[in-house]
Amino acid sequence: MNKTNSASEYPLRRREVAKKIVDVGGNDFLLVSGLGSPNWDFTAAGDRDTFFPLWGAMGGAVPIGLGLALAQPKHRIVVATGDGEMLMGIGSLATVAIQEPKNLVILVFDNERYGETGMQETATAHKADIATIAAGCGISQTMTVRTKEELDLNVVRVFEDQGPILSVIKVKAEPLDFVLPPKDGAYLKDRFRKAVLGDKGIV
């Protein structure tokens, strides 16, 4: 294994990226955040009933976002996940490409690390390129964002361009404080359904 990694020096900070996405996205988008740091990032930006943070189900963020996107075609669906979580469910990108959901955006916060287990390197610290994999699966719009200027352009596209979109956002590998959303899954599910579907969301 050749170590050439410098993710600890990447300029983009994940908490600031999440805040920018929330600020630009307004109140209409629905969020599925993948196991680990993306949950803490978006909770730090301000927890909402329309956020569904995953405390488990590693590899499941994109499939959940897909089922939601197919059920709610009028809402923009944002899946925000990490590189480790995305790699575990990497086949789901091929599944998304078949459905071509125009309202689905996948944001991979790529710090090239498994954050929850001690910042061990993922495959993206070595050879894997998730944007290239996504393009190979047939995701119509893929990109990699590395700078603040690229991020400013990209965040607008996330909410305006036709999906499916996958954007890899290279973020600094850094230990951050936990900012925890609620963890009771039944509560998270029910509050989300009530926010999206109204009273009929509660059965």
Add this chain to the structure above:
Amino acid sequence: MDWWKDIYLSLKEANIKQVAYVPDAGHAKLIEACIADNDIISVPLTSEEEGIGVLAGAWLGGERGVLLMQSSGVGNCINMIGLMRTCRFPFATFITMRGQWHEFNPWQVPMGQGTQPTLSAMDVLTEVVENPEDVGKQAKATLHRAFTGMQATALLLHQKLVPLKTFGK
């Protein structure tokens, strides 16, 4: 062997909108019928565990879905099934069984024999159906248990229901 039509009718009656699947010989005709149905979104998967996520997402968005798979696919889903129990999502899956009787391929036996115990271990309620004439009512009961009873549930379609696979021998 038209029992698949009874499952299809039960899906329609239960207002199922998303059908996730990995291609399977036992479910082939049912899958074809779902693909041909404009009121159902058919979602072919690369691995069965994606289907668990898709159904969770469908429910978050107000739609009902089911997962069609073979017994070997159950093993691919086990950790993800925890999502259904933790969040109390309704869950219905229809599983064509291998490794039960007249199994030509020994590689199908371990997961076939492990299907019901592993589902039970993950708190998924299981029923087995062997007779073609019982499939329809069992399918309806499975969907009722999931979407009215709010449970995680699987209907295991015994290998007797599917044509024997002999690899030309």
